Amino acid sequence: MKTILHYSLFILISIFITACTSDEKHPVDTRTVFKYNDLAGISSLDPAAAKTFENIWAVNQLYNGLVEMSDSLVIKPSIASSWEIINNGKTYLFHLRNDVFFHDHEFFSEGKGRKVIASDFVYSFTRLLDAKVSSATSLLSNINTSSKPGFEAINDSTFAIHLEKPFTPFLGILTMKYFSVIPKEVVDRTGEDFRRNPVGTGPFQFKMWEEGSRLVFVKNENYFEFEGTNHLPYLDAVSVSFIKSKETSFLDFLQQNVDMVSGIDAINTDEVLTPEGTIKDSYKDKFTMQTQPFLKTDYLGFLIDEKLPSVKNSPTKIKAIRQAINYGFDRKKMVKYLRKNLGKAATAGFIPPGLPSFDESKVKGYDYNPEKVKELLFLAGFPNGKGLPEITLATTEQYLELAEYIQSQLTEFGIKIKIDVQKATVLSENIANAKINFFRKSWVGDYPDEENFLSLFYSKNWSPDGFNYTHYNNPQYDILYEKAKNELNDSIRYSYYQQMDQLLIDNAPIVPLYYDQVVRLVHKNIQGLTSNPMNLLSLKKVKKVNQ
Numbered sequence: 001m002k003t004i005l006h007y008s009l010f011i012l013i014s015i016f017i018t019a020c021t022s023d024e025k026h027p028v029d030t031r032t033v034f035k036y037n038d039l040a041g042i043s044s045l046d047p048a049a050a051k052t053f054e055n056i057w058a059v060n061q062l063y064n065g066l067v068e069m070s071d072s073l074v075i076k077p078s079i080a081s082s083w084e085i086i087n088n089g090k091t092y093l094f095h096l097r098n099d100v101f102f103h104d105h106e107f108f109s110e111g112k113g114r115k116v117i118a119s120d121f122v123y124s125f126t127r128l129l130d131a132k133v134s135s136a137t138s139l140l141s142n143i144n145t146s147s148k149p150g151f152e153a154i155n156d157s158t159f160a161i162h163l164e165k166p167f168t169p170f171l172g173i174l175t176m177k178y179f180s181v182i183p184k185e186v187v188d189r190t191g192e193d194f195r196r197n198p199v200g201t202g203p204f205q206f207k208m209w210e211e212g213s214r215l216v217f218v219k220n221e222n223y224f225e226f227e228g229t230n231h232l233p234y235l236d237a238v239s240v241s242f243i244k245s246k247e248t249s250f251l252d253f254l255q256q257n258v259d260m261v262s263g264i265d266a267i268n269t270d271e272v273l274t275p276e277g278t279i280k281d282s283y284k285d286k287f288t289m290q291t292q293p294f295l296k297t298d299y300l301g302f303l304i305d306e307k308l309p310s311v312k313n314s315p316t317k318i319k320a321i322r323q324a325i326n327y328g329f330d331r332k333k334m335v336k337y338l339r340k341n342l343g344k345a346a347t348a349g350f351i352p353p354g355l356p357s358f359d360e361s362k363v364k365g366y367d368y369n370p371e372k373v374k375e376l377l378f379l380a381g382f383p384n385g386k387g388l389p390e391i392t393l394a395t396t397e398q399y400l401e402l403a404e405y406i407q408s409q410l411t412e413f414g415i416k417i418k419i420d421v422q423k424a425t426v427l428s429e430n431i432a433n434a435k436i437n438f439f440r441k442s443w444v445g446d447y448p449d450e451e452n453f454l455s456l457f458y459s460k461n462w463s464p465d466g467f468n469y470t471h472y473n474n475p476q477y478d479i480l481y482e483k484a485k486n487e488l489n490d491s492i493r494y495s496y497y498q499q500m501d502q503l504l505i506d507n508a509p510i511v512p513l514y515y516d517q518v519v520r521l522v523h524k525n526i527q528g529l530t531s532n533p534m535n536l537l538s539l540k541k542v543k544k545v546n547q
Contacts, residue, residue, distance in 0.1 A: 031236035031237070032234070032235050032236050032237075032543070032544040033235070033236060033237040033238070033239050034235050034237070034238050034239070034259055034260075034526070034539055034542055034544060035238075035239045035240075035241070035257070035258045035259050036240060036241075036258050036259060036260050036262075036537075037240070037241045037242070037243050037252060037253075037258050037261070038054050038057075038240050038241070038242050039242075039243070039244060039246060039249060039266060040052070040053075040054045041212065041242055041244075042054045042055055042058050042211075042215065042240070042242075043055060043195075044195035044196075045058055045059060045062065045195055045196060045198040045206065045209070046059075046182075046194050046195040046198065047059050047063050047177050047178055047180035047182065047200070048127065048128060048133050048134035048136065048178060049134065049195065050176070050177035050178050051135055053444075056177050056536065057536075057537040058215065059180065059198075060177055060202070060536060060537060060538060061202055061203060061204040061217055061238055061537075061539055061540075062103075062198050062200040062202040062204060062205065062206060062217065063177065063180030063181070063182070063198075063200035063201060063202045064078045064079050064100070064180060064181065064200065064201045065078055065079065065174060065175065065176075065177070065179045065180045065181065066078060066079055066080040066083070066094050066096075066121065066159070066174055066179065067080055067083070067171065067174050067175055068175055069172075069175040069448060069532070069534060069536070070532075071530050071531070071532040072532075073354070073448040073532070073534075075171055075172060075175060079096055079097055079100050079116060079181060079201070080094040080095060080096055080097075081095055081096065081097050082095045083095065085171075087162075088166060089163075089166030089167075089168075089486075090144070090162065090163045090164070090165065090166055091160060091161070091162050091163070092160065092161040092163075092170070092171070093154075093158060093159075094158070094159045094160070094161075095157060095158055096116065096117070096118060096121075096156075096157045096158070096159060097224065098115070098157060099115075099224050100115065100116040100201050100224045101113040101114060101116065101201065101222050101224070102114055102116065102183050102186075102199055102200065102201055103199050103201070103202075103205040103206070103220060103222075104205075104222070105183075105199045107183075107185055107186050107189050107199075108183075108185070113199075113201075113222065114183075116181055116201060117153070117156040117157070118153035118154065118155065118156055118157060118159040120181050120182070120183065120184070121151065121153070121159045121181055122149075122151045122152065122159070123182075123184045124179070124180065124181050125140070125150075125151045125161075125179065126151055127182075127187075128178060128179075129143070134178060136176070136178035136179075139176070139178070142163050142164050142165060142167050142170070143161070143162070143164070144162040144163055144164045146164075148162055149162070150162050150163075165486065166485075166486050166488070167485055167486070168451075168484075168486065168487060168488060168493065169447065169449035169451045169485070172447040172448055172449045173446075175447060176447055180200060181200070181201060182194075182199065182200065183199055186199045196209055196211070201220075201223075201224070202220065202223070202540075203219070203220055203223045203225070203232055203233040203539070203540035204217035204218060204219060204220055204235075204238055204539070205217060207237070212242050213241075213242060214239065214241055214242070215239070215240040215242075216237060216238070216239050216240075217237060218236065218237045219235065219236050219237065220233070223540075225540065227541055232540045232541060233539065233540040233541070233542070234528070234541065234542060234543045235539060235543070235544060238539055241258070246265070246266060246268075249261070249266065250266065250267060250268045250271075253287075253521065253523075254286075256523060259522065259523050259525075259526050259544070260520055260521065260522045260523070260526065260529065261520070262518075262519070262520045262521075262535070262537075263519060264339060264340075264342050264517075264519050265398065267519065267521060269342075272521070273340050274340075275340060276340070276341055277339075277341035277342050279521075285524075286524065287521050287522055287523045287524060288521070288522055288524060289520070289522075290518065290519070290520040290521075290522060290529075290531045291342065291517050291518060291519050291531075292354075292517065292518050292531055292533065293344070293352065293353040293354035293515065293517060293518070293533055294352070294354070294444075294515070294516040294517050294518045294533060294535055295352055295354050295355065295444065295445030295448060295533045295535075296352060296442060296444045296445070296515070296535075297346060297350055297351075297352045297442065297443055297453065297512060297513075297514075297515055297516070298346075298440075298441075298442040298512075298513045298515075299346070299350070299440075299441060299442065299510045299511055299512045299513055300325075300393065300406075300438065300439065300440055300441070300510065300511035300513065301431070301438070301439050301440075301469055301470050301510050301511075302316045302322055302437065302438055302470055302508075302509050302510065302511075303316075303434055303436065303437045303438075303439075303469070303470060303471060304316070304317060304322075304470055304471060304472065304509050305434065305462075305471035305473075308434060308471075310435075310437055311437060314391075314437050315382075315388055315389050315391060316391060316437055316438055318380050319507060319508055320376040320377075320379050320380040321376070321380050321382075321388075322508035322509070322511075323366075323372075323376050323508045324372070324373045324376040324377050324380070324413070324415065325410060325415065325511055326365075326366035326508055326511050327366050327368065327369040327372040327373045327376070328368075328370075328373045328409060328410045328413055328415060329368060329405070329406045329409035329410060330368040331345035331346060331347060331367070331368070331514060332345040332347075332367075332368075334402065334405055334406075334514070335514050338401060338402055338405060339514070342517050342519050343514040343515060343516050343517050344515045344517070345367075345514055345515075346512030346513055346514050346515055347360070347365045347366065347367045347512075348360045348363045348364070348365045348501075348512075349363040349365055349498075349501030349504065349505050349512070350443075350453055350456075350457075350501055350504055350510060350512055351363070351450050351453050351454070351497065351501050352445075352453070352515040353515055354448075354533040355445075355448065355449070355450050355453075356450075356490070356494055357450050357493075357494035357497040357498055357501075359498065362498045362502075363498050363501045363502050363505065364502070364505070365505050365512060366505070366511075366512070370413070373413045373415075374413065377413065377414070377415075382414070384413070384414045385413055385415050385416070386414060388414060388415060388416070390416045390417070390418050391415065391416065391417055391418070391437075391438055392417075392418045392419075392420050392437070393406070393407070393417050393418070393419055393420065393438050393439070393440065394420045394422055394430070394431075394436045394438065394439045394440070395419065395420070395421060395422070395427070395440040396421065396422060396423070396424045396427055396440070397421055398424075399440050400419065400421055402440075402513070403417075403419045404419065407419060427439065431469050432467075432469065434471065439469075441469065442516070443456060444535075445533075445534065448533065448534060450484075450494075450501075451484060451485060451497075454481060454484075454497060454500050454501070454504075455467075455481070456468055456469070456470075457470065457472040457474075457477060457500075457504055457509065458477070458478060458481050459472070459473040459474070459475075459477075459478050460478075470509040470510065472504070472507070472509040474503060476503060477500055477503050477504070480496045480499055480500045480503075483496055484496035484497060518531045518532070518533065518535045525544055525545050525546065526542060526543075526544055527543040527544075527545060528541045528542045528543050529542045
């Protein structure tokens with residue numbers, strides 16, 4: 001099957017890439033194709049569905065928004081050349097470039113992509129207000145639709161967004177791929193099938209997609225961005241395969257059938273990495289490893305809503321028990337031995353490194369402390385764990401080894417943990433519906449602001465459609481959260497974030513485990529592939545050279 005896939009992909013690329021020739025009889029293909037494998041699969045190429053990493057990576061090659069995020073998390077212009085924030089932070093005015101065109105498509109006049117204007121953004125953003133179209137709807141709850149339209153085309157080159165009240169992280173939210181510009185006439189003609197017939201403005205444009213098999217983008221010759229005097233992108237095509245086997249996918253990387261592999265779960269770490277998490281000498285001349293802090297916190301969560309019958313009789317409703325669990329295992333050894341030092345033990349708060357307010361000296365978290373565990377168990381009425389009921393931890397097969405490590409260490413203190421392994425989809429549904437008291441979870445930053453992490457514990461976010469999975473409810477926390485959302489002074493806002501983070505740690509509705517890392521292995525003939533704390537894949541400046 002793998003051989004057939006690779007052969008088919010070769011034939012496909014040969015068809016759509018015109019060969020340059022060294023002589024008339026023997027054509028030599030000098031075009032460059034960046035190849036990667038997607039283990040999970042892509043469900044849609046519509047930016048309105050850019051919720052998963054897999055969708056986001058693909059969509060990022062096809063579309064642009066008003067603004068984008070740099071690798072150092074600085075918001076910079078994209079289709080908007082500049083912007084102003086007026087009306088006490090409630091109105092955003094974006095001034096658009098006049099040289100951005102949609103990809104060529106048969107539904108445009110003469111098949112040529114037309115210029116992007118402000119009304120295209122009005123359409124693209126208004127479409128997101130429909131919850132049936134996109135899960136981005138909740139991100140636009142602050143849009144003012146009372147006295148004037150929330151989205152307004154003042155003229156062809158000026159687009160305005162009106163908010164009901166100031167919201168400091170809003171500009172960062174607009175860097176999300178949901179907020180890409182799309183052409184109404186194409187969406188109207190394709191309907192729901194736009195998901196597999198995408199038209200954007202990005203550095204690459206859609207060529208073909210055999211779902212579950214292969215996806216191909218080709219260079220957008222009319223792309224508006226340059227690097228110095230060089231017209232972007234450099235690559236001629238992007239090819240994505242969908243091999244579900246991790247072993248086969250990683251073997252493909254080692255055989256140079258793909259150019260990059262991303263994520264510790266996709267890497268055979270025992271094969272290529274030392275116990276310290278560096279590349280083994282035998283592979284150093286073949287590829288490089290990119291690592292950096294990832295805006296992602298892995299944690300265990302407690303459902304602490306005592307109005308729920310399942311919580312009333314649970315020992316984890318007791319704060320001292322939750323704190324004892326936090327102190328009862330060694331995070332640093334866990335990261336060292338189970339993750340080969342790829343990540344950082346979460347001994348501070350929920351906010352991960354990479355965000356400005358992260359400060360271990362100001363937010364004091366939990367580290368391994370046997371004496372504190374014994375003290376807290378005694379205070380809770382269960383000395384040395386005597387009489388403490390068994391506690392069930394729900395997780396997935398992927399994190400079973402981690403759960404067993406925690407189980408083993410807590411057993412030494414008389415805290416008995418039963419592990420319940422569930423399918424990922426089942427576990428997510430059960431957590432969202434408050435059916436599990438103790439669970440493994442992670443949170444990846446949707447946009448680079450601490451508010452995105454701390455919103456998980458805002459009391460108003462624990463409706464059936466919300467994401468306060470622990471049902472944490474603290475009036476003091478809520479006051480600080482609301483202050484921070486409206487605070488324009490960075491230092492004051494960061495202080496609010498740190499206070500909230502410390503409250504969260506002290507009340508212990510969660511057990512922070514580790515702050516993740518972006519980890520990529522990249523072959524040495526790939527140049528210009530950078531990484532970033534959002535783990536966003538950007539290929540517009542990538543070059544592939546012959547070795």
